[in-house]
Amino acid sequence: MKNSRFNALIHAPNRLHICAMLSASGELEFKLLRENLDVSDSVLSKHIKSLEEAGYVAVAKRRDFGHRRTWLSLTSAGRGAYTEHVKELRAMVG
Amino acid sequence: MSDQNQITTAEAQSALESLNKIGNETISSLRPPLWLITMISLLCGIFTFSFAVAEHENSWGGGMWLSGISVVLLVLLTRYSERLLGVRGPLLPASGSGKVFLALQALFYAVVLFVGREATVSGRPETRLEGAFPIADLPLAPYITAVIVSLSVAYLTYKYPTNEWVQQDASE
Numbered sequence: 001m002k003n004s005r006f007n008a009l010i011h012a013p014n015r016l017h018i019c020a021m022l023s024a025s026g027e028l029e030f031k032l033l034r035e036n037l038d039v040s041d042s043v044l045s046k047h048i049k050s051l052e053e054a055g056y057v058a059v060a061k062r063r064d065f066g067h068r069r070t071w072l073s074l075t076s077a078g079r080g081a082y083t084e085h086v087k088e089l090r091a092m093v094g
Numbered sequence: 095m096s097d098q099n100q101i102t103t104a105e106a107q108s109a110l111e112s113l114n115k116i117g118n119e120t121i122s123s124l125r126p127p128l129w130l131i132t133m134i135s136l137l138c139g140i141f142t143f144s145f146a147v148a149e150h151e152n153s154w155g156g157g158m159w160l161s162g163i164s165v166v167l168l169v170l171l172t173r174y175s176e177r178l179l180g181v182r183g184p185l186l187p188a189s190g191s192g193k194v195f196l197a198l199q200a201l202f203y204a205v206v207l208f209v210g211r212e213a214t215v216s217g218r219p220e221t222r223l224e225g226a227f228p229i230a231d232l233p234l235a236p237y238i239t240a241v242i243v244s245l246s247v248a249y250l251t252y253k254y255p256t257n258e259w260v261q262q263d264a265s266e
Binding site: 006011013016017020021023024025026027028029031032036064065069071073074076079083086089090092093094 | 101103106107109110112113116117119120121123124177178179180181182183184188189256258
């Protein structure tokens with residue numbers, strides 16, 4: 001089954017998890033995502049990097065309450081790609 | 095998955111189930127505590143009631159202001175605690191479906207508030223403006239609209255804390 005809306009980059013389990021969490025909220029902190037995914041910093045960074053390079057995720061580093069925190073959010077392209085991907089999965093299942 | 099762009103129906107089904115689970119877990123982790131949901135929904139109910147019955151001759155106008163300010167403060171407290179936990183919700187939902195969902199909610203509450211007020215005050219012959227069309231004279235209208243607003247706010251805050259439309263299992 002080959003489809004244009006199917007997104008292999010998003011479909012990888014951890015990246016699908018990241019996109020699903022980000023689509024349900026505005027911005028999430030890196031630490032919160034790492035705890036939810038139960039992965040190491042480096043593994044999450046790698047996934048975020050590939051999503052960022054595709055233009056799907058925006059990374060912002062800001063000082064908050066005296067701490068430097070990394071915030072992640074879906075870009076409009078990322079949100080669109082994720083929505084299309086989920087639509088495609090639903091279409092496959094029927 | 096044998097090819098990067100090829101998956102079977104079973105794999106698609108499994109991915110969707112996993113997405114439902116993630117949606118439920120995300121909503122659970124972003125949901126404000128129950129006491130806060132209860133407080134906000136009760137205050138919204140009090141605001142609706144006060145708005146419907148407020149007149150120059152009574153002090154429900156004060157109740158309206160107090161409950162309104164309390165709701166705003168509790169929402170700010172919720173957003174502050176979420177930010178401490180690592181969640182920053184936008185003022186407006188980012189997705190199109192989220193914006194439509196929010197617009198429908200705003201319309202619903204505007205209609206309920208308007209009907210509650212009109213059915214309580216404008217319907218009374220002694221307060222009706224000359225020539226104005228009376229909606230009704232329903233003594234229970236403020237109570238009914240307050241309960242509708244209170245229950246709907248509690249339900250929506252519980253099920254959709256980020257205002258984003260998220261697919262969730264019916265069992266949740």
